[in-house]
Amino acid sequence: MPNKLHRILILGGTAEARELAARLADEAHFSPLTSLKGVTRTPSKIAGDIRTGGFGGVDGLSSFLREEHIALMVDATHPFAAQISAHAVQASKQSGVPCLRLERAPWSVQAGDDWHQVADIESAVQAIPAKARALVTVGRQVVAPFFAREDIHVVARMIEEPDIGLPSHAELLLARPPFSRAQEKALMQEKRITMLVAKNSGGDATYTKIEAARALKLTVIMIERPDKTQTTTALNVVEMMGLIELTLS
Numbered sequence: 001m002p003n004k005l006h007r008i009l010i011l012g013g014t015a016e017a018r019e020l021a022a023r024l025a026d027e028a029h030f031s032p033l034t035s036l037k038g039v040t041r042t043p044s045k046i047a048g049d050i051r052t053g054g055f056g057g058v059d060g061l062s063s064f065l066r067e068e069h070i071a072l073m074v075d076a077t078h079p080f081a082a083q084i085s086a087h088a089v090q091a092s093k094q095s096g097v098p099c100l101r102l103e104r105a106p107w108s109v110q111a112g113d114d115w116h117q118v119a120d121i122e123s124a125v126q127a128i129p130a131k132a133r134a135l136v137t138v139g140r141q142v143v144a145p146f147f148a149r150e151d152i153h154v155v156a157r158m159i160e161e162p163d164i165g166l167p168s169h170a171e172l173l174l175a176r177p178p179f180s181r182a183q184e185k186a187l188m189q190e191k192r193i194t195m196l197v198a199k200n201s202g203g204d205a206t207y208t209k210i211e212a213a214r215a216l217k218l219t220v221i222m223i224e225r226p227d228k229t230q231t232t233t234a235l236n237v238v239e240m241m242g243l244i245e246l247t248l249s
């Protein structure tokens, strides 16, 4: 790698994005700039430069890449953030700035799991039987359709409060992962949960709820990821560092 300083745009909002920013900031020839949508009220500390807010669609992102002399963009957004990833692919084509994807592996069914796999939030809402007591862990931005089901009891866990009111048949648990398997099992027992609703986020931080559901023989309604296969993808930061060096060499 030559001695040139490479400006790397990281589309962030995940632990992997933070980890990548720290690794790049440690290298003399990289200057990381992390972009956040700005929805989290208390974001974790990130190495290197930070900007917040949308770019204004594909054209806005393309202009940003050119104006900020970005050498390479890493889409390290959450597996369920579909729009920004699609914009990254198109903006990369428009601007000629290469785009790589950093995405942790999804969870897969293990012996003892009872998964009902669905494609999206709406299908997950419909898959819950009447009178169920569902632990819903999908995030505050998409919890509304679960609250609309008046024939079930919803225990909604999320990091920050949703912008919508809580109906009488729902409870809110505000908590930030990680949680131990014992904590997850105790919660499911205490709340008499009959099924878990989860996004297939992958990673270790929230896997204990899947293990707890397995131990208690509960069905998991697993919302599978949107397809983001158009981009060259690394599953972890070490792999990504190699891909970046290769792409810029």
Ligand code: NAP
Residues within 6 Å of the ligand: 011, 012, 013, 014, 035, 036, 037, 039, 052, 053, 054, 055, 056, 057, 058, 060, 061, 076, 077, 078, 080, 081, 082, 083, 084, 085, 087, 138, 139
């Ligand atoms: P989204 O639906 O894919 O994106 C909606 C719009 O938000 C984009 O078109 C873009 O606006 C802006 N945006 C999203 N991520 C951005 C970023 N990193 N930097 C600048 N602008 C961004 O995204 P989402 O599902 O609302 O997720 C928002 C952020 O939260 C993402 O960065 C993601 O990594 C993080 N997150 C999401 C989830 C999830 O389950 N969806 C979970 C954990 C963290 P413009 O079109 O104006 O550029």
